[in-house]
Amino acid sequence: MSRAGTIAWFAHHEVRLTWRDWLGLMSGRRRSGRRAALGFIGIALFLHGFAYLVLHRRTDLARPPDQGILLVLTGVLTLYGSLMVSQAMERVTRAFYGRADLDLILSSPVTAWRLFAVRIGAIAVTIAAMSLALAAPFINIVSWFGGLRWLAAYGVIAALAMVAVAVAVILTVGLFRTIGPKRTRLCAQIIAAVIGASFAIGVQFAAILSYGTPSRVVLLQSEALTRFVPDSGSILWWPARAILGDLPALAVVFGISAVMLTATISIFTPRFGQLALATGGVSQNSTRKGHRSCRFRRTSPIRALRRKEWMLLRRDPWLVSQTLMQLLYLLPPAFLLWRSFL
Amino acid sequence: MNPADPSFALEIRGLARRFDQPAVDGLDLSVRIGEFYTLLGPNGAGKTTTLRMISGLLKPDRGSITVFGIDALADPVGAKQIMAWLSEDPMIYDKLTPVEYLEFVAGLWSVESNVATARACELIGWLGLETHAHDPCEGLSRGMRQKVALAGALLHEPRLIILDEPFTGLDAGSARLVRRVLRERVHAGCSVIMTTHILEVAERMADRIGVMVAGRLLAEGSLDDLRRQVGAGDGNLEDTFLALLETGVARRTVVA
Numbered sequence: 001m002s003r004a005g006t007i008a009w010f011a012h013h014e015v016r017l018t019w020r021d022w023l024g025l026m027s028g029r030r031r032s033g034r035r036a037a038l039g040f041i042g043i044a045l046f047l048h049g050f051a052y053l054v055l056h057r058r059t060d061l062a063r064p065p066d067q068g069i070l071l072v073l074t075g076v077l078t079l080y081g082s083l084m085v086s087q088a089m090e091r092v093t094r095a096f097y098g099r100a101d102l103d104l105i106l107s108s109p110v111t112a113w114r115l116f117a118v119r120i121g122a123i124a125v126t127i128a129a130m131s132l133a134l135a136a137p138f139i140n141i142v143s144w145f146g147g148l149r150w151l152a153a154y155g156v157i158a159a160l161a162m163v164a165v166a167v168a169v170i171l172t173v174g175l176f177r178t179i180g181p182k183r184t185r186l187c188a189q190i191i192a193a194v195i196g197a198s199f200a201i202g203v204q205f206a207a208i209l210s211y212g213t214p215s216r217v218v219l220l221q222s223e224a225l226t227r228f229v230p231d232s233g234s235i236l237w238w239p240a241r242a243i244l245g246d247l248p249a250l251a252v253v254f255g256i257s258a259v260m261l262t263a264t265i266s267i268f269t270p271r272f273g274q275l276a277l278a279t280g281g282v283s284q285n286s287t288r289k290g291h292r293s294c295r296f297r298r299t300s301p302i303r304a305l306r307r308k309e310w311m312l313l314r315r316d317p318w319l320v321s322q323t324l325m326q327l328l329y330l331l332p333p334a335f336l337l338w339r340s341f342l
Numbered sequence: 343m344n345p346a347d348p349s350f351a352l353e354i355r356g357l358a359r360r361f362d363q364p365a366v367d368g369l370d371l372s373v374r375i376g377e378f379y380t381l382l383g384p385n386g387a388g389k390t391t392t393l394r395m396i397s398g399l400l401k402p403d404r405g406s407i408t409v410f411g412i413d414a415l416a417d418p419v420g421a422k423q424i425m426a427w428l429s430e431d432p433m434i435y436d437k438l439t440p441v442e443y444l445e446f447v448a449g450l451w452s453v454e455s456n457v458a459t460a461r462a463c464e465l466i467g468w469l470g471l472e473t474h475a476h477d478p479c480e481g482l483s484r485g486m487r488q489k490v491a492l493a494g495a496l497l498h499e500p501r502l503i504i505l506d507e508p509f510t511g512l513d514a515g516s517a518r519l520v521r522r523v524l525r526e527r528v529h530a531g532c533s534v535i536m537t538t539h540i541l542e543v544a545e546r547m548a549d550r551i552g553v554m555v556a557g558r559l560l561a562e563g564s565l566d567d568l569r570r571q572v573g574a575g576d577g578n579l580e581d582t583f584l585a586l587l588e589t590g591v592a593r594r595t596v597v598a
Contacts, residue, residue: 004450009449013446101433107425
């Protein structure tokens with residue numbers, strides 16, 4: 001085994017814990033394990049069926065890349081990337097604020113940045129795995145219709161996950177520096193929600209305003225937009241070209257992403273121990289103190305329940321961000337409804 | 343500035359930490375080598391915040407912490423090497439067995455593997471964990487988990503042990519076992535600083551007791567010293583402690 005306290009040692013520790021969690025999930029009882037496997041296969045078949053229904057009418061999957069398809073793919077990547085950044089920010093914030101085993105590790109003489117380097121890497125792997133699992137049915141169906149070159153999309157999504165985690169780390173550390181650990185917790189969650197929803201909702205709004213439909217693809221394929229974007233030789237299209245099986249473009253996109261994540265971890269992790277210590281005081285002291293009246297008001301059970309929910313919502317940043325995300329996603333359909341009643 | 347007194351295991355001078363209001367407010371406190379020191383105080387007195395700052399888990403706003411002559415704020419790694427911290431609700435990895443947990447902790451403190459193995463076996467025996475040594479911790483009772491965490495804290499043979507409410511949730515048998523292990527450590531020259539709300543434990547174990555209120559040390563000394571301060575005669579620690587709190591609160595009210 002590797003020397004104690006090194007990155008490899010922490011990585012071994014994290015992998016062992018994750019593996020045991022996974023085993024525990026799968027082998028609780030043989031019957032439930034079999035049921036989980038059947039459920040997994042069922043969901044995979046359903047998602048592949050859904051991807052088939054979405055893609056089977058498309059006739060442009062096998063043709064050489066043009067600006068139209070590059071624009072759609074870049075749009076999809078931006079959408080997917082913004083969701084990944086949102087997820088990554090949420091996880092990076094939790095890595096600092098969730099105390100779990102940090103007390104044990106931070107009270108020991110090991111240098112904590114190595115642990116955080118491993119945990120940030122683990123977040124990248126998790127985000128990549130989740131995103132690949134969601135995209136896999138579409139990639140597989142597209143590869144079936146349009147050729148094996150589309151399998152390169154797996155590499156692009158892994159690269160996108162690395163960029164997303166790097167961006168999330170930079171944003172979170174930036175927030176720590178500018179507004180302090182106390183406000184970062186709330187702000188990071190809200191920013192994560194807004195980033196995750198903004199591109200998707202923005203494109204949807206534009207599509208509704210221009211074409212009266214919430215379909216993002218209609219806007220991305222529109223002539224008005226195609227006229228303004230650079231020609232197909234532009235560097236802007238490299239990620240999309242990589243998806244289409246352009247191996248040099250894939251190598252460049254993957255390489256830049258890996259360098260970006262490695263550089264971010266190398267630059268920022270030495271300060272992560274200090275950041276985690278700074279959050280220790282925050283998590284200890286999340287409730288407000290002061291002289292407040294404790295006069296109770298007579299109220300109905302429904303009002304008491306509603307008041308309690310509001311209070312909990314106000315005091316839980318994660319709940320605020322999730323509720324905000326739900327509300328943001330409701331805006332385009334609400335806007336569409338409002339327009340149709342005008 | 344005076345150089346640190348080598349006869350003290352822990353010296354705290356002017357320690358302060360503020361959250362929304364001061365949690366620890368200019369605390370001065372010393373623990374001698376080989377001493378069992380107990381910090382008492384009502385909830386919110388600043389006891390846990392003090393211990394977290396000593397352990398390096400919280401940065402003080404001002405003040406100094408010296409552990410066996412090492413400035414814990416300037417050289418946290420050096421200080422952490424000879425300290426152990428055990429919280430009220432310690433984190434034990436559910437999916438690891440006690441032996442695996444101890445192996446991990448030994449790695450954190452860079453204890454040689456053969457030394458760690460011998461100490462782990464010894465601690466597992468002392469704390470009565472033999473039958474569960476290879477079971478995942480998720481199936482262990484709270485008392486068992488507390489004992490595993492204590493074994494982890496003692497594995498690297500720390501010179502200063504910092505314990506925050508270590509007896510909460512322990513049954514009578516386990517509490518006696520833990521008391522015995524801690525006593526043995528103190529006899530071996532180790533120093534302990536501990537908070538507890540179980541005054542009987544403090545009365546039995548502490549060489550000196552410090553009473554904290556509102557982030558400051560209200561009184562300090564042996565049980566007899568404290569009794570004399572409040573004129574409690576032969577009263578037990580509970581009577582003495584409550585009398586001290588009353589006088590302390592009264593004094594603060596007058597000052598305010």
